[in-house]
Amino acid sequence: MADAAIQIENLTKDYPFGFLHLKTKRSLEGLTMQVEDGEVFGFLGPNGAGKSTTIKLLVGLTFPTAGNARILGKPISDISMHQDIGYLPEQPYFYDYLTAAELLDYFARIHNLRGVERRERVDRMLKKVGLETARKIQLRKYSKGMLQRVGLAQAILHDPRVVILDEPMSGLDPLGRREVRDIILELKREGRTVLFSTHILSDAEMLCDRVGVIAGGKLRGVGAPDEIVGIQAHGMEILFELLGVAASTPRSAALLGTAMKTGNRYRMHVEESELYATLDQLRETGARILSVTQMKASLEEFFMGLISADRAQANAVDVSGK
Amino acid sequence: MKRVGVVALNTFREAVRDRVLYNLVFFALLLMAAAVVVGQVSIGIEQIVIVNLGLSAISMIGLLMAVFIGVGLVSKEMDKRTLYALLAKPVRRWEFLLGKFGGLLLTLAINTAAMSAGLYAALFYVKHSLERADGLALVAIYFILLKLALVVALALLFSCYTTPLLAILFTAGLYVAGLFVKEMRGVHGDKMAPALQTFLRWLSYLLPNFENFDVMASAAHGRHIPAALILQNTVYAVLYGAIVLVAAVTIFSRRDLK
Numbered sequence: 096m097a098d099a100a101i102q103i104e105n106l107t108k109d110y111p112f113g114f115l116h117l118k119t120k121r122s123l124e125g126l127t128m129q130v131e132d133g134e135v136f137g138f139l140g141p142n143g144a145g146k147s148t149t150i151k152l153l154v155g156l157t158f159p160t161a162g163n164a165r166i167l168g169k170p171i172s173d174i175s176m177h178q179d180i181g182y183l184p185e186q187p188y189f190y191d192y193l194t195a196a197e198l199l200d201y202f203a204r205i206h207n208l209r210g211v212e213r214r215e216r217v218d219r220m221l222k223k224v225g226l227e228t229a230r231k232i233q234l235r236k237y238s239k240g241m242l243q244r245v246g247l248a249q250a251i252l253h254d255p256r257v258v259i260l261d262e263p264m265s266g267l268d269p270l271g272r273r274e275v276r277d278i279i280l281e282l283k284r285e286g287r288t289v290l291f292s293t294h295i296l297s298d299a300e301m302l303c304d305r306v307g308v309i310a311g312g313k314l315r316g317v318g319a320p321d322e323i324v325g326i327q328a329h330g331m332e333i334l335f336e337l338l339g340v341a342a343s344t345p346r347s348a349a350l351l352g353t354a355m356k357t358g359n360r361y362r363m364h365v366e367e368s369e370l371y372a373t374l375d376q377l378r379e380t381g382a383r384i385l386s387v388t389q390m391k392a393s394l395e396e397f398f399m400g401l402i403s404a405d406r407a408q409a410n411a412v413d414v415s416g417k
Numbered sequence: 418m419k420r421v422g423v424v425a426l427n428t429f430r431e432a433v434r435d436r437v438l439y440n441l442v443f444f445a446l447l448l449m450a451a452a453v454v455v456g457q458v459s460i461g462i463e464q465i466v467i468v469n470l471g472l473s474a475i476s477m478i479g480l481l482m483a484v485f486i487g488v489g490l491v492s493k494e495m496d497k498r499t500l501y502a503l504l505a506k507p508v509r510r511w512e513f514l515l516g517k518f519g520g521l522l523l524t525l526a527i528n529t530a531a532m533s534a535g536l537y538a539a540l541f542y543v544k545h546s547l548e549r550a551d552g553l554a555l556v557a558i559y560f561i562l563l564k565l566a567l568v569v570a571l572a573l574l575f576s577c578y579t580t581p582l583l584a585i586l587f588t589a590g591l592y593v594a595g596l597f598v599k600e601m602r603g604v605h606g607d608k609m610a611p612a613l614q615t616f617l618r619w620l621s622y623l624l625p626n627f628e629n630f631d632v633m634a635s636a637a638h639g640r641h642i643p644a645a646l647i648l649q650n651t652v653y654a655v656l657y658g659a660i661v662l663v664a665a666v667t668i669f670s671r672r673d674l675k
Contacts, residue, residue, distance in 0.1 A: 110675065154505040157673040174507055182505035188497050190427070192434040204423045205506050249502055 099129035100257050100288035101136075101153065105162035108148050122148040124312045125162065130290050130305075135283050137303035137320070138292040141398050145312040146292035147185055150261045153290075154182045166257055178206070181255035185262045185292075187246035191235035195226050195245050198234065199252055206253040220248040225274065240271040247278055258282055260291035264298050276302060310401040323397060331370050333363045334385040335377055346380050364390065420508050421516045428520020432486060441478050442528060448474035449535045456543050463543045468554050468637040471536035476561045476633075478532065479525055480592070483565045486524070487572030488584040490517040491669065500674060511666040518573055518662065525565050533558050550639040556647060557636040563654040564630040568592060570661040571625070577669040595627035625657055 106126040109119040123145045130136040138146050151157045153164055153171055169176040189198050199217040208216055221227045224244035229237070234245065243263070250258055263279070264272045272295075279302055282289050293299055299306050300320045307317045316323055336359050337351075354361040361382075365373045370387070377384060432438055452470035456463035491514070494500040504513065536554065541547055571591055575584035601621035604614055629650055632642050 110673070151674065156501060156504060157675065158671070174509055177505060177507040180505065182502065184498060184501040184505075186498075187502065188499060189502065190431065190499055192431055193427075201423065201427055202502070202506065205420055205503070205508055207419070246502070 098132050100132040100134075101130040101164065101166050101290060103128050103149070103153075103162070103164040106149065106152060106159055106164055107161040108145075108152060108157065109160045122312050123152070126309075126314050127162075128307055128314055128317055130288060132288055133283070133286050134304040135279060135289045135291075135302050137299035137306040138290060138309065139294065139296070139299055139306050139398075140292075140309040141294060141402065144309045146309060147261055148312075149309070150182075150259055150290075150292060154180065154259060178253070179256045181250035181253070181258040183243075183246045183250040183258075183260040183263055186239075186265060187242055189234050189242065189245060189249075192233060194231050194233055195221060195237075195248075196230040198245060199248060202249045202252055208253065216252060220252050223251075224248045224278070239266050240268065243267060243271065243275070247275065251278075251282065255287070257288045257290070260289065262293060263291055264293060264295050272298065308397065308401070310398065311405050315401050330364050330390040331367055332388045332390050333365065333370075333373065333377070334360060334388075335363070335382045336360050336385060338381045338383070346376070350376060350380060350382075360385065418512075420512045421519060424503075424508070424513055424516025425519035425523060428490070428517050429523045432521065432524040435486075438482070438486075438524075438528075441482060442531065445474045445478045445532045446535055449532070449539050452536075453539045453542055456539070464540065464551075464639075465637045467539050467543060468536070468551075468557075469633060471532075471539060472554060472557050472561070472633045472636065475529055475532045475536065475558060476564070479529055479561055479565045480568060482525060482528065483521070483568040484572055484585055484588050484592075486521055487569040488576045488581050488588065490521060490573055491576045492581045492584065495674060504674065510670045514573065514577075514662070514666055514669055518569060521569050522566055525569070526562060529558060529562055529565075553632075553636040553639060553642060556642045557632050559647070560630040560632055560650055563650055564627055567625050567627070567654055567658050567661070570658045570665070574661050574665040574668070577665050577672065591625060592627060595625040596631075597628070598622075598624055598626045599628055626653070629653070 104127050106123060107121070108123040109121050111117070111119050126145070126149060138149065140146050148157070152159050153166065155171055155177065164171045166176050167179050169179075190201075193201065196217055199220055200213065203213045203216055218227070221230050224247055226241065226244055226248070229241065234242065237245065243266070247260075247263065250260065260279075263275050267275060276298060279289055279291065283302075291302075303320055305318060306320050306323055308315045308323060335354075350363075351361065354363040356362075363373070367389075374384065374387070449471055452467045452474075455470065456467040459466045491500075494503075500513075504510065533555075537547065537551070540551060568588065572584060572588045575587045579587070598621040601617045601624075604617050629646070632646070634640075635642050
């Protein structure tokens, strides 16, 4: 599609290893997907799934073994493409002898920003990431969260149309994560395309228009977070508490047998078709219903399912190989 | 090319803010002071002692900086991953490499200039005047700079594809081998196989010829240094350095930054 901000076709990456680099390990296999213009796309997967490999290929830090990708219609090998992208590396580290202002000024010069515009842009970015008071402190004295913020500032310094963030919430405290989330949402409001990798599932569910799930170097699914989770949606969860008198009856005791007690509260899982009958029974026993929630498999469970399937497949291959 | 300059200035700033650098310069100034003392007790040959010791100090400190900082130019950026954010910007890999090379060269030039000023101050202190012949030391200093440029290029090349330790060993090894190219060309003897003699002769032309850059003795003794040698060394350093840098760029442009 011509409108896609990022278009990836059959992207494959093998890394050589061994003493003479004669063997290769496949880190990414035939990745084909696209990120639409203006959307926030979450790239999800467990560690070692191929998320960073994909991102490094996109920003030109590594070179594909096969396949190709285009960003805003330009091939990733085209250096002019880099003018329109911003990139935050995973666990970013910058020249520690520079201050935040000096680092941003350096990158602004690389982007050919000049004079007053350069200074204004640097000031604006430092303010945006909340580092204006720490602008003259050398980066060696920065905490991990502050470095992450500097990393974000340098990624969006030049007003890129596509922003690629590798694990932007990694290692941040809840406040830091919220700040990064706010910046991503602001980028979305400004109409920019954001691709970010993460294994923090709630962040992806909260921010993403669509997510792509990758495991073992292969893409396992692309869609809205709900769609992906919906693959394994099942059952309802009832949260209730029982009054002291009612809890001692035989009927309530039978119900309690299928519920899990946490403090004074009970949690019960039932099939959707049995929900109303169970609620009636609970009410008859004098239970007070606190909440009813549809149970969805979390993305974490989705990952676990994928990994288990991979292991089962690998074991099957081993057995048949013998 | 503008980005080459931006990277070069940042490399220069890094070197200036590196405290190790000041230790080296302090050590060089200490050697100059020693030259003054030794010169004062060497009646009649003060100039020879001061110029020899001073130029040796400039060369040695320059070499240490060229090898150790040169090897770290690329490998340190890869180890610390400072390179990642930079190369995702519109910077070509050759621009990065040339910028790093230029930045260190600028650092070496300024350090060499400062140490040369120290050398001439020492000479003036002992002789109470400077003569035309003292200008010969400037030619020797220029040759030292050319030599350092070649060493930086070699260090950069090795650091593009091997570990820092091996890159130091390879650079230092090539430098030492390059001091003996004339001997390698002149090897004759009944005990050595003709094939080996031919191999050594060919090898001597491939190795960087650092012997030609050493005119310290001439400068110290006030002997004339031919203009042809200045031109020859300049052309040689530029061509050899360019070939080494092209090789470095070729390797680095294909390297995956994992």
